[in-house]
Amino acid sequence: MKNLESKFDEIYKTNYPKVIRLCLGYVNGDSMLAKELAQDVFIKVWENLHTFRKESSLSTWIYRITVNTCLSSFKKGKMGYMTNELINLENKIDLEEEQENNELQISQLYCCINKLNKDNKSIILLELEGLPQKEIAEVMGFTHEVIRVRIHRIKNELTKCVTK
Amino acid sequence: MRYKMKTFEELKSQWDNQPELETPKEGAKSIIKKVNSIKNKQQITNIILGFTALILIVFFFYISAYNNILVTSALFLMVGSLLARMVIEYISVKRLKQIKVTIVSSEFKKSLANYYKKRVRTHYIFTPIIVIFYIVGFIILMPFFEDALSKGFYTYIQVSGIAVLLFFIFFIRKQILKELHALKELNK
Numbered sequence: 001m002k003n004l005e006s007k008f009d010e011i012y013k014t015n016y017p018k019v020i021r022l023c024l025g026y027v028n029g030d031s032m033l034a035k036e037l038a039q040d041v042f043i044k045v046w047e048n049l050h051t052f053r054k055e056s057s058l059s060t061w062i063y064r065i066t067v068n069t070c071l072s073s074f075k076k077g078k079m080g081y082m083t084n085e086l087i088n089l090e091n092k093i094d095l096e097e098e099q100e101n102n103e104l105q106i107s108q109l110y111c112c113i114n115k116l117n118k119d120n121k122s123i124i125l126l127e128l129e130g131l132p133q134k135e136i137a138e139v140m141g142f143t144h145e146v147i148r149v150r151i152h153r154i155k156n157e158l159t160k161c162v163t164k
Numbered sequence: 165m166r167y168k169m170k171t172f173e174e175l176k177s178q179w180d181n182q183p184e185l186e187t188p189k190e191g192a193k194s195i196i197k198k199v200n201s202i203k204n205k206q207q208i209t210n211i212i213l214g215f216t217a218l219i220l221i222v223f224f225f226y227i228s229a230y231n232n233i234l235v236t237s238a239l240f241l242m243v244g245s246l247l248a249r250m251v252i253e254y255i256s257v258k259r260l261k262q263i264k265v266t267i268v269s270s271e272f273k274k275s276l277a278n279y280y281k282k283r284v285r286t287h288y289i290f291t292p293i294i295v296i297f298y299i300v301g302f303i304i305l306m307p308f309f310e311d312a313l314s315k316g317f318y319t320y321i322q323v324s325g326i327a328v329l330l331f332f333i334f335f336i337r338k339q340i341l342k343e344l345h346a347l348k349e350l351n352k
Contacts, residue, residue, distance in 0.1 A: 005196065012192040020185050031185060042195045051266065061266060068265045068272045071350075077348045098196045105178050118350065122269060141268025155172040162175060 025125040028072040029110040112161035124154045217246045241301030245294045280347040287340045
C-alpha cells in the first residue's frame with residue numbers, strides 16, 4: 001500500500017501540470033473549476049492505479065482518464081466572465097504590454113475551443129499539448145487517419161475563429 | 165493595433181507559454197483522503213431513506229397495523245416506494261461505476277450517453293409512480309396517525325412527511341434536469 005501511495009505521489013507531481021492545462025481547456029480557462037476537475041481526475045487515477053497494465057503508456061492512460069472525466073463532468077466555466085475579461089482586455093490592449101496581449105489571445109483561444117463539439121475539443125486540446133497523433137488516436141479510440149483529417153479541419157476552424 | 169494570430173503554430177506557442185498553475189504540495193495525500201470521505205458521503209442518502217423506512221416499519225408494529233388492511237397497504241406503499249427508490253439508485257450507481265474511465269474516449273462517451281438515456285427513461289416512468297405511491301400511502305395514513313398519536317407528534321408527522329416529500333421532489337427534479345442536460349451535451 002505504501003508503495004502504491006508513493007507511486008501515486010510521483011505520478012501526481014509529474015502529471016498535474018498537463019492534467020490541469022487540459023482541464024482548463026474544457027472549462028473556458030476557469031481555474032477554480034479546472035482544479036476541481038483535476039482533483040476528480042486524480043481520484044480516478046488513484047482508484048484505478050492497481051488496474052494499470054502497461055498496455056499503453058502511463059501518459060496515454062492518464063490523458064484518457066482526464067478526457068473521460070472532463071467529458072462526464074459537464075462543468076462549463078464562466079462564459080460571461082471570460083467574455084467580460086475579453087472586453088476589458090481589448091479596451092486596455094493599446095496601453096498594456098505583451099503580457100495582456102498574451103492573456104487576451106489565450107482567452108480568445110479558450111472561447112474558440114469551447115465552441116467545438118466534445119470530441120473535437122478533446123482532440124485539439126491533446127494536439128495543443130503536443131501529444132503525437134498516434135497517441136491521440138489511442139486516447140480517443142479513432143484511427144490515426146481519422147485523427148489526422150480531423151486535426152487538419154479543427155486547426156483551420158480554430159485559426160479562423162481566433163483571427164476573427 | 166490588435167495582434168491577430170494567423171497560424172496554428174502561433175496558437176500552439178501561446179498555449180505553451182500560458183502561465184502554469186502551481187501543483188498542490190500535499191495534493192496526492194489529500195486525494196487519498198478525499199476518496200475515503202466520498203465513500204462515506206455516498207452512504208448518507210441511503211441511510212436517511214432507510215431510516216425513514218425503518219420508522220414506518222416500527223410504527224407499523226407499534227400500532228398493530230397488521231390488523232388493519234388499509235393501514236397495512238398504506239405503509240406498504242410508503243415503505244415500498246422508499247425502498248424502490250433506494251434499489252433504483254443502487255443499481256444506477258453500480259451501472260455508472262461499471263463504465264470504466266480508463267477505456268478509449270469514444271467508447272466511454274457512447275456508454276455514458278446510453279447510461280443517461282436509461283436514467284431519463286427511469287425518471288419518466290418509475291419516479292412519478294414512486295412519488296404517487298408515497299403520497300397515496302401518506303394520505304391514507306393521516307386519519308390513523310391522528311387517532312393513534314398525540315397532537316404534537318401528529319403535527320410533527322404531518323410537517324416532516326410533507327418536508328420529506330418536497331425534498332424528494334426537489335432533489336429528483338434537480339437530478340432529472342442535470343441528466344437531461346448531460347445527455348444533450350453528449351449528443352452535441
